[in-house]
Amino acid sequence: MVDADLRPTLGSLGAKIKDLAESYERLLKENEIEAPTLAADSPVNISKFTPELFMTKQKLADAMNDLSIISQGPSESVFNYAHNVGPDMAALNIMNHFNFWNAVPASGSASIADIAKHTALPEEVVQRVIEHGTTLRYFAYTDNAAPSKSPIQHTSRSAALAKSPGLRALVASCIQDIMPPMAIMPEALERYSLGKPKTTKEMSETAFAMAHSGGEVFGNFANVWDYLENDGQGEKKGWRQRNFNAWMTYIKEIFGTKDxxxxxxxxxxxxxxTVADIGGSGGHDAFELAEAYPNLKIVVQDLHECQPIFDQNVPSSLQSRVSFQEHDFFQPQRVHADVFFFKLIFHDWPDKESVEILQALRPALRRGAKVLFVEYMGKQGEIDASIPRSIRQFGTSTDLRMMALFNARERPVDAWKEIFRAADERFEVVRVDANPLTFMVVVEAVWRGEE
Ligand SMILES: C[S@@+](CC[C@H](N)C(=O)[O-])C[C@H]1O[C@@H](n2cnc3c(N)ncnc32)[C@H](O)[C@@H]1O
Incomplete structure (x- = not known):
């Protein structure tokens, strides 16, 4: 049976888009949210999403995507995607890596020569990259009648990147650190999973490990964390970890997940x-928590290169209550905390390693101690076709990223309980709060073992 959903017409989709766009605009107005534009002075993001606003936006995205596909035709839509995905990614990556964003004044313009001087790249490279960038609405020509000679101005997208170090860090991590392994997933699957009933769960058999198994560009790194900690020399050592910390900090801003x-x-x-924020990066969550709750004492634990990030960022008013401790979470825990807090840790690890991380807590667990997970939950059980595809895509994208980097997966709600059970039966899971709109799940367990 062919789903009616698969037979839209250009006209029906156009009408649907008109309706959804009007509803979206009305909801923005009702919620006193300024609508973004393509111009440099646009608001950089839409804060304070209500569930209705969010759903309307995502339904609009689905309808626009469908219209884009059927207006191009099936083959052309595939061709256009395959043809553009590499160059689109490369242009964004280059502009971001060499910070083209801050080479153009916020209001005003810069010539190609100015940008070349600022970035220390040859003019020809700048000109060719920007030419592609403008097709994606990163930058615009000030003179559309003579673009080749025209100075360059910001659009809303390039301006957002100029304003936000967090957004720049997100782009760098998502593209520079993650795309090379993703591009060779077929080779990794061929080597490790082809012809087998189940995918490998070995972290030494990931696309990441394959991409970083030697060579001048990608080096020799066992896993993502080894790469973030150890890539670069001298002052550059730890630069990927600093970038990653900026990305993690920014996630709270772009998704409004501070709450x-x-x-x-x-x-x-x-x-x-006493709270142990395990894998707490440079302490950005600990600072928020300690600020909001003066009763808490927080120990942030993470790898070596996170210490200088913490030292640089810890507010002096919090220094007596928030500290940093270098700690590998596979090693026995030394802090007898009341709450062991893990945010966005376990979805990066396959089940075997996740169980080991939990078991490493046992030496420090006192009866009644709490273990709290805040996790991204890309897969929420059975596929729910009523959820817009663009929402499901957040989760499916993360899921494939987890496969490429860690041979891990986005877990459905029930799997979280199973990890605690497999680690030790003395963990009692007392709460699993899954929010399908924020994609976040909070899992709380209590240690029922002896003192
Ligand atoms: C996805 S980040 C989450 C950071 C932070 N909890 C947050 O929510 O923003 C995962 C963190 O785990 C840390 N990590 C990875 N392996 C670790 C290990 N063996 N021991 C301690 N921390 C580790 C990384 O350095 C990184 O800061």
Whole structure:
């Protein structure tokens, strides 16, 4: 049976888009949110999404995508995608890596020669990259009548990148660190999974490990964390970890997930509690928590290169309550915390390693201690076709990224309980709060073992 959904017409989709766009505009107005434009002075993001606004936006994205496909035709839409995906990615990556964004004044313009001087790249490269960038609405010509000679101005997208180090870090990590392994996933699958009933779960058999198995460009790194910690020499050492920390910090801003952190637990009722923020990066979550809850003492634990990030960013007002400790979470835990907090940690690890991380807590667990996960939940159980495809894509994209980098997967809700059970039966999972709109899940377990 062919789904009616698969037989839209140009006219029906056009009408649907008109309706959804009008509803979206109305909802933005009702919520007093300024609508973005393509111009440099546009608001950089849409904050304060209501569930209705979010759903309308995603339905609009689905309808526009369908119209794009059927207006091009099947083969052409595939060709156009395959033809453009590499150059689109390369142009964004180059402009970001060499910071073209800050080479153009926020209001005003710069010539190709100015940008070349600022970035220390040959004019020819700048000109060719920007030419592609303008087709994607990164930058615009000030004179459309004579683009080749025209100075360059910002659009809303390039201006957003100029304004936000977090967005630049996100682009760098997502493209520079992650795309090379993703591009060789077929080779990794061929080598390690072809002809087998199940995909490999070995972290030494990922596309990442294959991409970083030697060679001048991608080096020899066992896993992502080894790469973030150890790529670069001298002052550059740890630059990928610094970038990653900026990305992680920015996630709270772009997805508005600070509230998820602050409400993940009754932090106030916890009293004078000690919290171990395990894999807490440079401490950005610990700072938010400690700021909001003066009763908490927080120890941030992470790898070596996170210490200088922490030292640089810890507000002096919090220094007595928030500290950093270098700690490998596969090693026995030394801090007898009341709450062991893991945010966005376990989805990066296959089940075997996740169980080991939990088991490493046991030496420090006192009866009644809490273990709290805040996790991204890309897969929410059975596929729900009523959820817009563009929403499901957030999860499916992360899921494939997890496969390429870690041979891990986005877990459905039930799998979280299973990890605790497999680690130790003395963990009792007392709460699993999954929010299908934020894609975040909070899991709380209590240690029922002896003192
Ligand atoms: C996805 S980030 C999450 C960071 C932070 N919790 C957040 O939500 O923004 C994963 C973190 O785990 C850290 N990590 C990876 N392997 C680790 C290990 N063996 N021991 C301690 N931390 C580790 C990384 O350095 C990184 O900061």
């Amino acid at each position: 998820v952190l602050l409400n993940a637990f009754d932090w106030k009722a916890a009293g004078e509690a």
